[in-house]
Amino acid sequence: VITRTxxxxxxxxxxxGRLDGDGARNDNFRARRYIAKYTINPAITHGISHEVGSVEAGKWADLVLWRPAFFGVKPSLILKGGAIAASLMGDINGSIPTPxxxxxxxxxxxxxxxxxxxxxTFVSQAAFAAGVPQQxxxxxxxxxxxxxxxxxxxxWIHK
Known part of the structure; x- marks a missing residue:
């Protein structure tokens, strides 16, 4: 999805051509617009934007860090809820720093x-009120x- 976007x-x-909000030397508005297509806008559509979808205080965020040359293809580090979930790792028994x-x-x-x-885990308001998660x-x-x-x-934001 990210690569195709x-x-x-x-x-x-x-x-x-360029968008009205872009500067002469950058495409920052276009970048924000296309990032919103797979982050905050789907969260708004599904009714969960108050919990996820953007990097803000008080929200859950899963972050993926990339080297620019491999953006959208090969992540360097995957953070889930603030903890490292997956990362690139060489041979555990390697004797050099870059095995x-x-x-x-x-x-x-x-x-x-x-x-x-x-x-x-997302549930409907009715399921939450009925205590389904506890059940x-x-x-x-x-x-x-x-x-x-x-x-x-x-x-939607930056539509």
Missing amino acids: WQTADKMKRQR QPVHYRPMFASYAGSRHATSL LGLRKAIGVVSGCRGVQKTD
């Missing part, structure tokens, strides 16, 4: 209770979906 952004820039081959390996947030502490014995934090029935395109 950026390919579309590049195609649209070449086909239609090869390098593979993605699960890290701290992938084990034991961290999996439950670093993620959310099912869910250990993850619970997020409540709200306001998704009346969402319109005008509610």
Whole structure:
């Protein structure tokens, strides 16, 4: 999804030219617009933007860090709920600082209770009010979906 989104952004820039909000030397407005297409706007559509979708104080954020040359293709580090979930790692028994081959390996947030502490389960308001998470014995934090029935395109950010 990410790679295709950026390919579309590049195609649209070449086909239609610069956007009004872009500067002479950058495409910052276009970048924010296309990042919103796979972060905050889907969260708004699904009624969970009060919990996830952007990097703000009080929200859950799963972050992926990339080297610029591999953006959207090969992440360097994956943070889930503030803890390292996966990262590139060489041979554990390597005797040099940069052993090869390098593979993605699960890290701290992938084990034991961290999996439950670093993620959310979303339920409807009716399910939350009826105590469904407690009845099912869910250990993850619970997020409540709200306001998704009346969402319109005008509610999106940087559309």
